[in-house]
Amino acid sequence: MTYSIAILGASGYTGAELIRLIADHPDMTITALGANSKAGLSIAQVFPHLRHLTLPTLVTIDQIDFAKIDLCFCALPHKTSQEVIAKLPQDLKIVDLSADFRLRDPAAYEQWYGNPHAAIDHQAEAVYGLTEFYRDEITAARLVAGTGCNAATGQFMVRPLITAGVIDLDEIILDLKCAVSGAGRSLKENLLHAELSEGYHAYAVGGTHRHLGEFDQEFSAVAGRPVKVQFTPHLVPANRGILATGYVKGDAQAIHAALAACYASEPFIEVLPFGEAPSTRHVRGSNFCHIGVVADRLPGRAIVVGALDNLTKGSSGQALQNANLMLGIQETTGLMMAPLFP
Template identity: 85%
Template sequence: MTHNIAILGASGYTGAELVRLIAGHSSMKITALGANSKAGQTMAEVFPHLRHLDLPALVTIDEIDFSGIDLCFCALPHKTSQEVIAALPPDLKVVDLSADFRLRDPAAYKKWYGNDHAALAQQEEAVYGLTEFYREEIASARLVAGTGCNAATGQFALRPLIAAGVIDLDEIIMDLKCAVSGAGRSLKENLLHAELSEGYHAYSVGGTHRHLGEFDQEFSKVAGRPVQVQFTPHLVPANRGILATCYVKGDAQAILDTLEKAYEAEPFIKVLPLGEAPSTRHIRGSNFCHIGVVRDRIEGRALVIAALDNLTKGSSGQALQNANLMLDIEETEGLMMAPLFP
């Protein structure tokens, strides 16, 4: 059976990544591509690397007939996404890649994103899209909220450890490096080559990054009590990838054993041998996440390091993984490609 797919926001990085992944999918066909700012153009004009594919032209969202669509990916900016999704047919399956439905508490959404939520009914039904931990709920969901790419990386590293109680919940520090594609495709002065290359810098410092809302929500839920982590993201002059180095208090071997047990049956999460650290160059362009555990020189402390591709496992690959579940397709379909190297 072939499922008809629509992608809204197809002219952005995550939209293009969805097209790349679905092109190798045996049970999905892209029948509509929405991109208001690029409407009337072809995908070959917007993304020449996709010119070999037979794709529909880009149109405005209002021009799309959703009656024959089985599932819609929404890769639009936050605030825009909630308004668009609220107007879609109520029985249409949707995977949202924005931040609009990640936070369950409307007050938390307003705190981190600065505006009142305009689609509260849809927010109530949304399922958080961290596939490995919400698999059953996602399979029966109509609306799935994809995680933030930073939030996914940190959760893969820490969530099983918090649940098992093998680390001190009050002493978690996360230092995260993120590639520039995580900032989106729109033109920004600070992302110009001359402004960004040959250096990197911390941003959203002092606990102001929006993905902290997800960490607070999910870690506290797992622990059964409030958990707050120290988190500083850094922008690095690379196209793809996230590397999260988490400093924790706990026994390294117990941490490794916990991660190995948690992920032993997971096709996309690979736990490395003790002492081995992952690299973004080893997961680039793939849906894999590599996690390493290293003993610190200070007794009773350890480093947990996770690497994933922000556009794939951190966003569009995760979205396709969730869509497979929602459409009763093998979860790994279209996602087992090997990483690109070098």
């Protein structure tokens, strides 16, 4: 069976990445592309690198006949996504790539995003989309909330260590380097080439980054008690990729063993040999996440490093992985492409 797919927000980076991934998917056909600001344009006019594909013209969301759609990807900005999803058919399967349904507590959402949630009922039914840890729930879900790309990277590194009890829960520091595509495609002064190139800088310093809400929610749930990490993101002049360095207190060999055991059967998570650290250049354009563990010079401390592509495994690839499960398709379908190198 071939499933009909709609992509809302198709003119953004994650929308383009979804198109790239789904174009060769054997069990999915892109039936509708929603992009209100680009309605009437062809995909070749918006993304020339996709001009070889035969795709529908971009339309406004209200022009889409959702009765003909089996699953909808929402690659819209936060706040906009919840308003749109609240109006979609109640039986439509949805994978949301925004932040709108990631946090289970409405008060937490308002705290981190600055406005009350406009679709509380939908928020309550949403399943958190970290595929490797919510696979069964995602398979049965109607609405899946994709994770933040920073939050996914940190969780892949730390979550198994909390479960295994091999680190001090009060001694977790995450230092994360993010490529500029993680900020989206809209025009912003600080993302101009002259403002961004030849340097990088920390942002949301001091615990203000919104993905901390996901870390708080997920790490605390796993630990069974509050866990609050120190987290500082940095914007780097690269198009794709996240490199996260975690500083933890615990035996490095035990930490490596816990990660290797957790991901032994996972197709997209690669734990490197002990002492080896990953690079974003080795996961670019792929749905893989590489994790390495190195012993610190200080006894009883370790450094955990994770790398993934923020647009693929951190967002659109994860979304497709979840959609495969929701539609009863083999989870890896359309996602086993090798990374781009060099």
